[in-house]
Amino acid sequence: MKDVVLEEILIEAIAENLDGLRHVAVGASSPIPGAAALLARSRSKGKMRVSILGSEDNNFFSDGGKEIFDVAGQGRMDAFFLSGAQIDGKANVNLVSVGDYEQPKARFPGSFGSGYLYFVVPRVILFRLEHTPRTLVEKVDFISAPGFSDDNVYRPGGPHKLITDRCLFAVDKERKCFRLESVHPGHTVDEIHEQTGFKFDLPEGTVPETRIPNSETLHVIRGEVASEISEIYPAFAARVFGIGNES
Amino acid sequence: MLMLANKLTIDELASRIPDGAKVALPPDYAYCSLTAVRALIRRKVKGLHLVGVPSLGFQADMLIGAGCVDTLETAAVTLSEFGLAPRFTAAVKRAEINMMDATCPAIHAALQASEKGIPFIPLRGLIGSDILAHRKDWKVGDNPFAENDPVVYLPALKPDVALIHAPIGDKYGNVWVGVRREQMLMAHAASETFVTVEEIVDGNLMDDLKMKAATIPGLYISGITEAKKGAWPLGIPGGYNADHEHLQRYVDLAKTDEGFEQYLKEFVLETPAEAAE
Numbered sequence: 411m412k413d414v415v416l417e418e419i420l421i422e423a424i425a426e427n428l429d430g431l432r433h434v435a436v437g438a439s440s441p442i443p444g445a446a447a448l449l450a451r452s453r454s455k456g457k458m459r460v461s462i463l464g465s466e467d468n469n470f471f472s473d474g475g476k477e478i479f480d481v482a483g484q485g486r487m488d489a490f491f492l493s494g495a496q497i498d499g500k501a502n503v504n505l506v507s508v509g510d511y512e513q514p515k516a517r518f519p520g521s522f523g524s525g526y527l528y529f530v531v532p533r534v535i536l537f538r539l540e541h542t543p544r545t546l547v548e549k550v551d552f553i554s555a556p557g558f559s560d561d562n563v564y565r566p567g568g569p570h571k572l573i574t575d576r577c578l579f580a581v582d583k584e585r586k587c588f589r590l591e592s593v594h595p596g597h598t599v600d601e602i603h604e605q606t607g608f609k610f611d612l613p614e615g616t617v618p619e620t621r622i623p624n625s626e627t628l629h630v631i632r633g634e635v636a637s638e639i640s641e642i643y644p645a646f647a648a649r650v651f652g653i654g655n656e657s
Numbered sequence: 658m659l660m661l662a663n664k665l666t667i668d669e670l671a672s673r674i675p676d677g678a679k680v681a682l683p684p685d686y687a688y689c690s691l692t693a694v695r696a697l698i699r700r701k702v703k704g705l706h707l708v709g710v711p712s713l714g715f716q717a718d719m720l721i722g723a724g725c726v727d728t729l730e731t732a733a734v735t736l737s738e739f740g741l742a743p744r745f746t747a748a749v750k751r752a753e754i755n756m757m758d759a760t761c762p763a764i765h766a767a768l769q770a771s772e773k774g775i776p777f778i779p780l781r782g783l784i785g786s787d788i789l790a791h792r793k794d795w796k797v798g799d800n801p802f803a804e805n806d807p808v809v810y811l812p813a814l815k816p817d818v819a820l821i822h823a824p825i826g827d828k829y830g831n832v833w834v835g836v837r838r839e840q841m842l843m844a845h846a847a848s849e850t851f852v853t854v855e856e857i858v859d860g861n862l863m864d865d866l867k868m869k870a871a872t873i874p875g876l877y878i879s880g881i882t883e884a885k886k887g888a889w890p891l892g893i894p895g896g897y898n899a900d901h902e903h904l905q906r907y908v909d910l911a912k913t914d915e916g917f918e919q920y921l922k923e924f925v926l927e928t929p930a931e932a933a934e
Contacts, residue, residue: 432843439738453813456700459698464686469672472836472838473838474765474836474837474838474841474842475684475687475711475765475837475838475839476762476766476839477843479761479762479765480762483762483781489921495751495781496921505733506787507749507787511756511787511791512752513748513750513752514749515750516750517741517743517745517746517749517750518741519712519714519733519734519735519741520731520732520733520734520735520758520759521713521732521733521758521759521760521786521788522711522712522732522733522760523732523760523761523762523763524760525759525760525763525782525783525786525788525789526760526761526763526780526781526782526783527782529780529781529782529783530781530782552787553785553786553787553788553790554760554786554787554788555760555782555787556785556786559785560785562805562806562807563784563785563807564781564806564808601708626769657862
């Protein structure tokens, strides 16, 4: 069997956090979360729905662009994924700009649905595959969606985990901060400290290594999941799983 | 006798969208009228306030680059797999356009308020965000039915014009949008809707209940233009694919002011032939 790649470790780590959910939604440009959702659905034996924006086969919405938000607002969506140009130690997400808002140094596409979904979806999994002090910052330059809210703000949803290319953070809702949960194989806690712009908590004892998917899981990832994800992300499927054709 | 649609040429359609209009546009993955965008650039429209429903793509980038846009009200401007929208990014960094950043459901909800003819609509979320901090037109108020429950109030969003493309229309101005029902919301909410269609078909789309469920009634349509491949270089779902090679060429050229001018010259300004199709 060929060696396990980082993408497969991330897919497994995310899928573990989706176990037992009824409906997992995945936004645009998210091949790894998409694959993780499909893995979790496969394990659920038909008990989980997955909707993937940009997919023809895995997008059941029929009432226009608003429906996914209405579904989330009613509590019919259990998990969603958000990324950010910057994510800070208070789990604030920035999808807008770096520097002054009126005349920014860098401008990104925009907040999309984050300013709403982060508030109403119970398990929002943050993912950022560039784990550097540039992306994981002490304080974001623009809050597209705040990590935490005052007690009187309607907030059934919020951050659940932050997954990067180096490690997995859990969210401490009481202390309103991240706690290092596991470090991916080949990475170290010292390196995480060096590459993270915000302060985070450590678990008691040694920090575990992120689990490598077992052969049964790899079989599912490289089989049915790879084949389904290639419909939406052919280039990703070709690069990671060597299936399909990039063209 | 049923009222017939107002059939326009593409340049007539562009002339019906005045300078300074608030124009609602769909995202790249829906049905976009790039042929109308090119006609607007040719007629040198100025001062547009674009509303992304809920985000914008190539249409907005081209209009911004051509100097047609004053204000952008949108949840995002994205060229998806082609990366950042180059003319949009340049214009924001130079502070050349007035940004009204939003979040997707706020745009849908504010259009729904307009659709219903009500003055505002409440929305969850947003509190504590910088989106809200920068939107002076939005307010935080009380939920009148509960204690200590702040909620965001959005004023109704009424575009002057919704500009869309669709696979088919008929001579009565009925327009089939399929599963892209936000285009129906846009038509309901806007004062006027102008539409280009791949084909104006015989008969009445309303006679077939399967079609009717996904058809905008002619009541909302101020003008319709038949335009084969009117979404090009974007594609239309269920029709033709996007022209990836051309889109990549656009993105490469639009990285610089000069490159963008060259693109305009080659594919927009000196191609009046498409108007005659």
